[in-house]
Amino acid sequence: MLVGSMAIKEKTLHIGGISVKELAKKFQTPLYVYDVKYIKNQINLYQTYFKSSKFETAVAYASKAFLSKDLITLLNDKGMYLDVVSGGELYMAKTYNFDMSNVLFHGNNKSKEELSFALEQQVGLIVVDNLDELKVLNTLSKSNQTPVKTLLRVNPGIEAHTHEYIVTAKHTSKFGVSIYDDLKLQQLIDIYAANELLSLEGFHSHIGSQIFDISSYIKSIKVMKKFLDKMSNKFNISSPILNIGGGFGIYYTNEDDILDIPKTTTTIIKEVENTLDIKKLMIEPGRSIVGNAGMTLYKAGYTKKTFGGKEYVFVDGGMSDNIRPALYNAKYSADIANNMTGKKAKEYTIAGKLCESGDELIKHIKLPQVKDDDLIVVYTTGAYTYSMASNYNLALKPAVVFVEDETAKLSIRRQTYKDLLQYEV
């Protein structure tokens, strides 16, 4: 599916006005290509429609989907908030001058060092996951005499996946404190009450990823209403911040819908306006901001028809630059980027070059007959690909290019063999 600035000219895919042939020639393959206009547009949609006259709103980008210097600069310029989940993500955000007061620090097992680093950097909100963590924060805030603003991550007992949500009877997720665990909640509140430096600004819940059904969010808001009422009656916590996490679904193949951001966000806002008394509502999209903006260009290598009849085309990357098909059975779509108009007469499995049978990027896809040095584009690789890439088989991590208005900017350089040796002592 062509989105954003993708277009076909003379049979060839162009992104941001540049031919993929030119990109491959200049930056080699495999190559992650990002359509910057698409990212800006997604940010703009969230910032325009996720607004209320009754409470403040904020959109945080979930760094885990993909993070780089250029993206940090773009997000900061747009006044976005940033969700980080590790000392590493925090360090990168700080190094590239992201406004620390707009950072939320997540994680179920933040170390003392990570928490100290976050306090030193005065990050806006620490999202506390559990009682042990709050005890560490309590001690740190006292010893450093630093005020610490927090949200408490709660588990609403709802899990949403794509088109359905499940209200789990058991509450076994590793994240957060169950909204039904009154004893734990009491213990947490007691710690907050005894330390003036530690403030509970509100609550955070996240119900899953790649969600298309707005009713999952509505259900979670209804559940959170009961919880917030309880917190108000029992502990006198009024008008908190509420962060409902990310999870907005995107298009990978024609099995997926296209989530309408204006419609989804305005529905969520309306529901919250009608039911909750809060100071601020936050969301944390990752995938839906960068996912469809990114694609991976590969060079086609050898083809093989097996004795069993399966027809492969091999590419010069694979599970090291996109682990999602092997890990989650994730589906993708692809084209021959220099032959976008050819008749799709053959069925191939696109496999990588890693030494593992599971290294298949797309099973059974119809493409025109593959020729030597054809460029294969796999779409929708902007989220959870580079950020999950590995050096398995000592494969080199590809470069990342940002394209906009006929300009291609190298954003992250390709690794070299020498890079592979840099940690050896």
Ligand code: LLP
């Ligand atoms: N906020 C929290 C607390 C999260 O745990 C996540 C994702 C997000 C926000 C952003 O969710 P998004 O809008 O990107 O769906 N590696 C998996 C996805 C893991 C998502 C983890 N949490 C994948 O490749 O599908």
